[in-house]
Amino acid sequence: MSCNHHPAVESLLQHASGKTSGLQHLMIRLHCKVCDHCDKVVTEFESLGGETLESLSDTPLQVGAFQALMKRIQSNADVTEVDSNRSDYAHLIEKILGREGKADKLNWHWRTKRFAEIPLPTEDKGFDAKLIYFKKGMKVPRHTHRDKEYTLVLSGAFSDDSGEYKRGDYVYKTSHDEHSPVATSDCICLAVTTQPLKFTGTFGPVLNWFLN
Amino acid sequence: MSNVVALKNYKASSPVLEQPSSVDNKQVQNQFWIDCLIKVAKTQDQASFQTLFAHFAPKIKTFFVKQGLSMQEAEELMQETFISVWRYADYFEANKGQVSTWIYTIARNKKLDYYRKTNRQVNTTEMVSEDIAVDAGEQFDLRMGQEVTAFLPQLPEEQLEVIQKVYFEELSHQKAADALNITLGTVKGRIRSAVNNLSKLMRGGL
Numbered sequence: 123m124s125c126n127h128h129p130a131v132e133s134l135l136q137h138a139s140g141k142t143s144g145l146q147h148l149m150i151r152l153h154c155k156v157c158d159h160c161d162k163v164v165t166e167f168e169s170l171g172g173e174t175l176e177s178l179s180d181t182p183l184q185v186g187a188f189q190a191l192m193k194r195i196q197s198n199a200d201v202t203e204v205d206s207n208r209s210d211y212a213h214l215i216e217k218i219l220g221r222e223g224k225a226d227k228l229n230w231h232w233r234t235k236r237f238a239e240i241p242l243p244t245e246d247k248g249f250d251a252k253l254i255y256f257k258k259g260m261k262v263p264r265h266t267h268r269d270k271e272y273t274l275v276l277s278g279a280f281s282d283d284s285g286e287y288k289r290g291d292y293v294y295k296t297s298h299d300e301h302s303p304v305a306t307s308d309c310i311c312l313a314v315t316t317q318p319l320k321f322t323g324t325f326g327p328v329l330n331w332f333l334n
Numbered sequence: 335m336s337n338v339v340a341l342k343n344y345k346a347s348s349p350v351l352e353q354p355s356s357v358d359n360k361q362v363q364n365q366f367w368i369d370c371l372i373k374v375a376k377t378q379d380q381a382s383f384q385t386l387f388a389h390f391a392p393k394i395k396t397f398f399v400k401q402g403l404s405m406q407e408a409e410e411l412m413q414e415t416f417i418s419v420w421r422y423a424d425y426f427e428a429n430k431g432q433v434s435t436w437i438y439t440i441a442r443n444k445k446l447d448y449y450r451k452t453n454r455q456v457n458t459t460e461m462v463s464e465d466i467a468v469d470a471g472e473q474f475d476l477r478m479g480q481e482v483t484a485f486l487p488q489l490p491e492e493q494l495e496v497i498q499k500v501y502f503e504e505l506s507h508q509k510a511a512d513a514l515n516i517t518l519g520t521v522k523g524r525i526r527s528a529v530n531n532l533s534k535l536m537r538g539g540l
Contacts, residue, residue, distance in 0.1 A: 131533045139501040140442040143449065143456040163536055165430070166486055167501075170494075171442065172435030174502040180392030181399055184409055188387055191413050192380065195420050 125157040127291040134160060138167030144246040145314050148212050149274045149292060152219055152312075156290025211242050215253070215312055218276045219289070225255070225277070225310055236260035236305075251314045256280065256305035264302040269316035271295045278309030367433035368426075375423035387416060390434070394441050400504050401445055411448060415441045485535040493528035496521055 129137075129150050136142050137150045154161040184190070218225050230238035236257035244251045256262065258278075273293040280287055282301040287293050295301065370386050373379035394415055398408035418440050426436050449456050486494060499510040500521070511521045 128536075131536050132529050135497070135501055135529075135532075140446055141456055141501075143446060147446070159536075163485075165435075166484065168439055169432060169435045170486070170498050171438040171502050172432045174498060175390070175393055175397060175438045175441070176434045178393040178396040178400075181395040181405075181408070183391055183395060183412070187391065187409070187413070188384055191387070191416055194413065195417055 125153065125159075125288070125290040125292070126285065127287060127293050128157065128160050129153060129292050130294075131163070134163050135167055138164045139171060145244060145249055145251055146246075146272075148215070149272060149312065149314065152216060152274060152276075153290055153292045155216075155219065157292075215276060218310055221277065228253075230255055234260075237262070248316055249314055250316075251312070254311050254313050256303075256309050258305050258307050258309075261304045262302060264300060266300045267295050267297050267315065269297060271316075272314045274312045276310045276312055278305065278307040280305045280309045280311075364432050364434075368428045371419075371423045371426050371433060372428070374420060375426070383420060386419065386433075390437055391416060394437070397438075397441055398445065403445075403448075407448070411441070411444050415444050418444070485532070488535060489528060489531055493524050493531065496524040497528050500525060 133142070133146070133150060137147065142150055150160075154164055214228075228240060230240060232238045237260055238255040240253040242251040242253065253276075271294070273287070273295075275287050275289050275291045275293070277289055279289070280303045282303040284299075284301070286306060287303075367386065367389075370379075370382040373382040374386070391412055395408045395412045398411045399405065403411065415437070419437060422440075426433070430436075446456065448454075489497075495514065496510060499505045499513060500507060503510075505513060507521045507525075508518055511518045514521070
């Protein structure tokens, strides 16, 4: 299955060359799990990494490096596996995306009858992350973004003036984009913002105070 | 649009840079590494593993040193990379490509893991997109059955070269300019053109 909304090609390049971390890394990695297209693009960029590796000069190893390595392998030394240390919520988010998660059992903070969220701790300075849950038909009041908002649709779908966003879609909005998304089915998203949303409708000032 | 035409003309007129023999050699070499990996996966063959190690380990150590890590850290992460090569040799999909690419991704992930554990900031490459955002996002629909097929060979060699230097060899724009004997402005221009072309290729063709 492929998606309609993708990270920019420059972000995929950054990702393939090991320059994305934290939330950005997580969002692109998860998008690629669903989007074969971007997954292939990243794989092709990685081949440049392989070629570069081949072209590097040799740095002398410590004496007996291979023997030391075999010793570690045979003693089953504890090695940090690539993903073993990642935060619990990355695992949880991956499960929701993989349709294995029991999302309704999570500790949702219901803000209205049809809208809930779970704030996520993040080490990325200047970024706020949360899981959001909108029930089918829920309309988020018209808003802009004080800075930037990245959304990864984990399940279900929502739409706004520019289109429909489904599972795996990677959506980017800036302060220039004003929209009022509507959930077209029960929808769970990972939302990362650099600043809280700014509501612009009639009740904007009240909502800004109430939700932020 | 004019850029697209210019690029097509460029490709049409640019000489073939790789002789068939070198492509063949590359394939033969890769097949050799694949055979080594298969032996490691199927029979835990230490001799094959050592052959891979002798070729790749000193390069991987260089890779980590270039990331700004100390000799000691580089040696340790090289070892961890090879422990994963040993353990996951089975997961390598021979039909998917180069062994060097697979080993590169393991090393890259070890680096990211290490950076996270030691609270280091991952060094990002300067973005050339107009929006200095982390990401400007792309929106496009793919036509049915549309596949990405090797699009890097469709980039002009001079653009590909700059992308490789800046993104994968960890050179700053200035250092890439020095290495290629071109101006800083040309480096930035080529990256911008490369990103534009890649973006078009991603959407399904120039």
